[in-house]
Amino acid sequence: MSITKVRLSDQVYLELKRMLEEKEFSPGDKFHSENELTAMLGVSRSSIREALRLLEVAGFVTVQHGKGIFVSDPGNAGQKALEKWLNENETSLSEHFEIRLIIDPKAAASAARKADESDIKKLREICAQFKQSVAKGNTADTINFDEQFHLTLAKSTKNRTLYMIMKTMTQSLPEGWISSLHVPGRIEKTIKEHCAIVDAIEARDLARAEQKMAEHLTNALNDIRSSMHKDPEVTK
Amino acid sequence: MSITKVRLSDQVYLELKRMLEEKEFSPGDKFHSENELTAMLGVSRSSIREALRLLEVAGFVTVQHGKGIFVSDPGNAGQKALEKWLNENETSLSEHFEIRLIIDPKAAASAARKADESDIKKLREICAQFKQSVAKGNTADTINFDEQFHLTLAKSTKNRTLYMIMKTMTQSLPEGWISSLHVPGRIEKTIKEHCAIVDAIEARDLARAEQKMAEHLTNALNDIRSSMHKDPEVTK
DNA sequence: TAATTTGACTTGTCTGACAAGCAGATGTCT
């Protein structure tokens, strides 16, 4: 039997995690300050801070200099880990696309089966907002609503793990992906393609939802490639 | 533009990670001590220690009280965090299966396109070893080779991100999954199904590889369910 | 009233100190 002396900061980590779960903190709430925590737990600030680093990478809290410690959306918890890995291993455009092409279409099919009316309503709203932002020429919003569309779709599969993976992938896209919306004509096509996907979901047509999503991704990638170089070959 | 003041410990984290990668440390090697690092990087020990906690959860190093800091196998690096999330959020059997059913068949198709001869050779070897362990009645090995099969297949897609996701999913299966091999007749079916998949990959038949993998997973799940309860409904 | 300053609070970093675990060198006794 190995009696492992548990590091104090690890115990603090578990204790703080317990507090966050049990006390039912809401996302965005301000958590206790470092000084408060040292008093509450009776350990030094160093140990508190080391535990905070762990809570941070685990996605339970976000720490802001001068402001304080804030509870983050538990839906984000754990996701940061994957996100970090993706960023540090700078996945190529083709790798990213390959996975998106595997997951997203099937997720669309799954959504066509499991999405409830509020999900579909929200998807329609996002499509409308997307169209609006395009009309206004607000590119920041446009990019954001494009992201929102894929995320809402992922959420309506009711599969938390699937949602987590897709959310992470979506939010840590490689460079070129975002620029696809700058390709002439791509935005207009995106509007139509998104609508077609929602239509299929609403009609509970699994196969069509899957197909439309696959088309959407493939079209986007083709436009990206042709805009970047004339070279159709991607990396190696 | 948000100019984010980067935390010093985060910079140290990146710097240490760079050192670990570039200097080509071997797993098990002793890394620089905390005091050496403070001298080398010119920052306080606090910052070094906070960075070390990050390196630790990321799986790059292991720290032992009184002995020192040791380099760990980089193959596992980064994955531990995601594994932690999956364990802490105890994904249900149906959630796990849904994702496997999305990813694995497509991965098999991708492998049918990208696997080289050594990959296929290795897959055949694992199939043979699987069969051997079954004959010997060594269940531990049997489970291990089953895992190996799916991992090797994932690796032969040449997509690191895909491999990382599949590896994590495979290694943190929910309870019931492993017990599928204990269902009477399941092992024999597994042998045939694995062979059929490898055959398809060797023949470069993308569609068949995808289909055989889907069948394999579906059959496994059905056997699990029927063995657990007569109830075909899963969770809620 | 409006702009500015002050001050209290937050997290970020540094320093020095001591406890605790480990391993090899040293020394002592048989």
Added chain:
DNA sequence: AGACATCTGCTTGTCAGACAAGTCAAATTA
């Protein structure tokens, strides 16, 4: 000489206190 105990120097773990730096609101001033 060999076996055992001790000492010493390294390591990480924890603590306490100090100051820098960012943030926000109340108090002060023009």
